[in-house]
Amino acid sequence: MDWVHTIILIIHVLGAALIIGVAFVSLVIELKLGVDEQFAKLLKIIWKAASAALGIQLLTGIYLAATDWEHVGSNPLFWVKMFLYFIVGTAIGIVNRKRLAKIKAGDLQAAKNHSGAWAGFLVFILVASIGVIMAESQA
Numbered sequence: 001m002d003w004v005h006t007i008i009l010i011i012h013v014l015g016a017a018l019i020i021g022v023a024f025v026s027l028v029i030e031l032k033l034g035v036d037e038q039f040a041k042l043l044k045i046i047w048k049a050a051s052a053a054l055g056i057q058l059l060t061g062i063y064l065a066a067t068d069w070e071h072v073g074s075n076p077l078f079w080v081k082m083f084l085y086f087i088v089g090t091a092i093g094i095v096n097r098k099r100l101a102k103i104k105a106g107d108l109q110a111a112k113n114h115s116g117a118w119a120g121f122l123v124f125i126l127v128a129s130i131g132v133i134m135a136e137s138q139a
């Protein structure tokens with residue numbers, strides 16, 4: 001067993017859990033409690049944790065991809081995952097940050113629109129699922 005690879009994979013999976021956990025908590029807060037200025041402050045704090053985890057995913061992901069590039073690079077699912085991570089993930093991040101700023105400024109309409117929170121949750125579930133399918137197909 002390659003211990004370095006195993007440890008990096010464990011960190012990658014824990015990072016995925018943290019990102020999905022934050023996306024889930026953000027969604028539940030929005031749907032059940034609604035977002036006002038107070039919750040907007042809380043969301044900003046937990047999103048910092050998710051941003052750190054996204055950076056960890058990038059570094060550990062590059063290691064996982066580089067050490068098995070022959071399989072990973074030729075797998076179309078990997079490129080779907082990269083598209084979702086870089087393009088869709090960035091777009092969702094920008095939309096949600098802008099929305100949070102509006103909510104903090106007292107915009108009630110922005111507080112009622114939950115699509116950004118749903119998108120964040122569903123896209124990262126999809127990204128993690130693609131990771132698992134890729135790992136399974138290699139096993």
Ligand code: HEM
Nearest residue numbers: 016019057058061062064065124127128131132134135138
């Ligand atoms: C640039 C970013 C990323 C890269 C380059 C990357 C790359 C990889 C690679 C190469 C694998 C291993 C696949 C295999 O063994 O064949 C993997 C697995 C995985 N990735 Fe990522 N990943 C990234 C971001 C993410 C993110 C953001 C998440 C979750 C939100 C995630 C969740 C997972 C999961 C759950 C696995 C499966 C681990 C397992 O079941 O063994 N990855 N990733």
